[in-house]
Amino acid sequence: MRKKIGLLGLIIGLLAVGLFIFFRLGSSESALVNKFQEKYNEIVLAVYYDDFDGNGTPEAFILTGNKDEQGNWLNGKVWFVNKDQVTLVKDNFSSFPFIEAQIIEINKVKILGLETSAASDGLPSTYWYGVGGNKPVKMFECENGQFTQENGQLSQENGQFILRYNAHDHYSDNRGNSWKDYYFYCIEVDEPRKIKLQEYGAIPITLEQFLAFEGAQEVLFKLKSLGENMIITHILYRENKIININYILMNENGNGYEQDYVTVNYDDQKVSNLVWGEGGKYEAALFPGIATYPVFKNPQ
Structure with a gap:
């Protein structure tokens, strides 16, 4: 009887190990990229692979589109891929030139931070995406604004993030660019986001x-x-x-x-x-x- 119980325990243990390996391999970076490419005929420009939601199973954000001879990003899209799904997060991106995204960690929560630059006057726009409830989550989108950085990394001063924002408000007829700092901070919340960005109004x-x-x-x-x-x-x-x-x-x-x-x-x-x-x-x-x-x- 003891031998049967021991054998049963061994089988259960092997099954658990096998399932763990299956899910880990199914969530490897190459597996997620292959899963995406099997479904969509898109040119992959960059892959950002990490355990964004901290559940032990990594996910990937994939940037697709075209680069012209000057290195500009055209027809850009952001995709989310995990072992269960391939989801379009945002399309109609362009950036002059293409700018690499960053994986930002705030309060142990990982976020994809993406910036794009406009063709005419080079004004940056900022997009933050996370993962919650096994789905991509839009955390922040701002046209014509950029969080300040230090040595290429998001900077934080006294617990706050500074967004450098551009507006056409120098004169009463809406002529003239101006740059101003606006101030944000993060609080911890329940799922699906775990953190939430808030502004000091x-x-x-x-x-x-x-x-x-x-x-x-x-x-x-x-x-x-x-x-x-x-x-x-x-x-x-x-x-x-x-x-x-x-x-x-x-x-x-x-x-x-x-x-x-x-x-x-x-x-x-x-x-x-x-x-x-x-x-x-x-x-x-x-x-x-x-x-x-x-x-x-x-x-x-």
Whole structure:
């Protein structure tokens, strides 16, 4: 009887090992690429293979399309492949030139980070895709914006990610490019994403509320030194200790204006570190659907 039980245990163990090897081989990088190529006649440009959702079984994101003689990416597509499926994540990509994606790890969660660059003015766009519930998950998409990097890797400052965003808002008639920094952070959530990207949104505060901070009068004095045609339009207060002040400079004939801003840091008592803008105006949030907003606290 003991021999039968031992033999049965050995058989079960061998079956378990066999199933493990089967699933691992079926999820190898070459197996996933072959699975994709058997189904679609696409030119594979890059493969990003990893255990994105941490379930012990790797997956792959595959980039396809064409490269021209200049190295530009045309007719681009992003695919997700695991042992169960081949799924088109996004199509109609182009980038001038083709830019390699990165596997980004945030709080032990792995994400495919992809950037594309436009042909006309080289403005980058950013796309983040993850895996959750055995499916690809869109985590973030932004036209005309790029997260700052250091040595080719996503940089993180004080727990936040900085998105450098381009807009046509330098002048009242929507002429002129401007670049501004917007601020994001990640929180841990339940499946399917495990982490969620959120934006530090802003609330408008009054000039009186701003002037309650030490050092605010000096900031106002410097703004007024720009001349009588300077008008403050918005004072935007963010939870990450940043205040953006939008203002306009009216044309002499009064039929148009230039938009600009200054940025200061604040604490419980004062504002400091005045930085002059590069043109354009700040929005309360780029992505209101994922933004969080503070409650104003009077300086002590």
